[in-house]
Amino acid sequence: MVNQIIRKEELAPNIKLFEIDQPLIARKVQPGQFVVVRHNEKGERIPLTVADYDRDRGTITIIFQEVGKSTYEMGELNVGDTLLDVVGPLGQPSEIANYGTVVCIGGGVGIAPVYPITRALKAAGNHTIAIIGARTKELLFWEERFREIVHELYITTDDGSYGRKGFVSDELQRLIDDGYKIDRVWAIGPAIMMKVVCDVTRPHQIKTIVSLNPIMVDGTGMCGACRVEVGGETKFTCVDGPEFDGHLVDFDLLMKRQSIYKEQEKLALDLYLKHKGVK
Ligand code: NAD
Ligand code: FES
Numbered sequence: 001m002v003n004q005i006i007r008k009e010e011l012a013p014n015i016k017l018f019e020i021d022q023p024l025i026a027r028k029v030q031p032g033q034f035v036v037v038r039h040n041e042k043g044e045r046i047p048l049t050v051a052d053y054d055r056d057r058g059t060i061t062i063i064f065q066e067v068g069k070s071t072y073e074m075g076e077l078n079v080g081d082t083l084l085d086v087v088g089p090l091g092q093p094s095e096i097a098n099y100g101t102v103v104c105i106g107g108g109v110g111i112a113p114v115y116p117i118t119r120a121l122k123a124a125g126n127h128t129i130a131i132i133g134a135r136t137k138e139l140l141f142w143e144e145r146f147r148e149i150v151h152e153l154y155i156t157t158d159d160g161s162y163g164r165k166g167f168v169s170d171e172l173q174r175l176i177d178d179g180y181k182i183d184r185v186w187a188i189g190p191a192i193m194m195k196v197v198c199d200v201t202r203p204h205q206i207k208t209i210v211s212l213n214p215i216m217v218d219g220t221g222m223c224g225a226c227r228v229e230v231g232g233e234t235k236f237t238c239v240d241g242p243e244f245d246g247h248l249v250d251f252d253l254l255m256k257r258q259s260i261y262k263e264q265e266k267l268a269l270d271l272y273l274k275h276k277g278v279k
Contacts, residue, residue, distance in 0.1 A: 003083045006059060011141040012134075014066040015109060016075045017051070018083075023058030025050075025088050031116040032094030032211065032243050036087045036219040037062065039077060043084065044070035047216040049113030049188070049242065050089065060086075063112035069272040090219050091242045094209070098125040100183035103175065104150075105168050105197060106132045107189025111142055113211060114188045119149045121186075127151050129180075131171045137162035169196040182206050187246065191258060195251035202247055210246035212237045214257055229253050 007019035025035060034049040052061035066072045077083070094117045102121050106114035111132045122128040128149070133156035134140040140162060146153050154171045155163030164171060168189070176182065185208040187197040194210040201208045214237050217223040221239035228237055229250035235241065 001082060003086050005077055005079050005081050005083070008077075008079050011063065012139045014075075015063065015139070015141065016066065017061060017063045017112075018077075019059050019061045020083065020086060021058060022060045022086055025086065026053045026055050026058045026060050029053050029060060029089040030093030031096065031120045032113075033089040033091050034113075034219075034242060035060065035062065036090060036216070037074070038084045039070070039074040040084050043073065044068070045217060045219065046070060046074070047090075047213070047219055047238070049211060050116065051112035052116055063109065065109045067269075069268040072269070072272060087219065091238060092240070094120065094186070094243055096120045096124050101127040101129065101181060103129045103131060103172060103180075103182050103185045105172060105185065105187040105189070105193075106130070107168050107187075107193040108134055108139065110187075110189030110193070110211075111140075111146075114186060115142060115145065115149075117186055117188075118146065122149055122151075126183075129175070129182075130154070131156065131168045131175075133157065133163070133168035133171070135159065167196065168193065169200050172197060173200050176200070176204060176206075184209070186210075191251055191255045194246055194249075195255075198246040198249070198251075208246040209243050210249060211242045212244060212249065212254060213242070214254060228257075 004021045005018045006021050009017040029050050034047050037046045048062045050060050051063045064071050066075045104114050104118040129152040130146050130150045131154045135158045156166050156168050156171050187194045188211045198208050214226045217225040219238045221236050226237040227234050230244045231248035
């Protein structure tokens with residue numbers, strides 16, 4: 001049945017995976033594109049970059065972090081339940097080509113959306129290096145899946161509980177210092193991580209593609225909620241992006257706009273958790 005959850009996994013605390021029956025999207029989606037999901041009539045519209053797809057099975061995979069009321073509610077759904085709507089594929093696909101040596105970086109939940117891009121870059125003939133990192137070992141997922149599709153894999157944790165201690169950007173700096181000739185970088189994760197990765201690559205003029213995650217409403221270019229500044233121009237992430245040249249992105253503005261509804265989001269979550277008896 002369309003939009004039915006056919007597989008659910010808890011990848012890490014508060015990080016859930018749904019494989020969804022969605023043959024139409026599965027047939028068309030390309031790496032880098034996203035869907036907007038609503039789990040019920042009152043649910044927020046949640047934009048999620050597609051983490052995987054299977055054209056034969058007619059399914060797409062989404063991975064989300066329970067951070068607010070809607071994502072917590074969605075996380076309670078189980079196999080057999082149906083999402084109210086899944087709209088997509090939206091946004092522009094990643095520009096996949098043979099660049100030479102590429103480094104694909106996933107920070108935290110950003111590990112999921114960088115996966116299909118990494119796989120496509122490898123298939124396009126690139127020497128493909130991945131750096132995946134999380135705050136701590138239990139939040140890291142898909143190490144084995146990445147190992148199967150890359151030439152080199154490096155892992156970091158902020159607290160040193162697994163892999164090398166530090167941020168993913170530190171590992172990229174190490175590769176550059178070690179003399180790697182890198183032709184292109186993809187970085188997906190929290191805005192601050194993408195900003196820092198761009199600071200690392202800018203002096204070396206390594207083109208760096210980032211996938212932005214501003215607040216979105218309609219996801220189709222009509223509401224203006226997702227506007228970002230790129231190279232001094234206003235762009236709509238949902239139709240012009242989500243991927244942009246990171247060296248041109250105004251990350252400070254992005255981060256400021258991302259936190260506009262922080263208080264309301266916290267209030268809604270507190271009320272929800274209180275209602276559930278969690279707090
Ligand atoms: P997090 O705060 O746990 O950070 C993940 C990793 O990013 C860290 O382990 C570290 O390696 C790196 N990082 C964090 N702060 C850094 C800094 N100051 N300098 C350098 N590197 C730093 O992330 P999380 O809680 O998993 O949150 C994931 C974020 O990614 C969310 O904000 C989510 O919206 C975003 N996201 C974006 C997309 C997208 O398509 N753009 C997709 C999924 C998630
Ligand atoms: Fe409304 Fe992009 S989400 S214009």
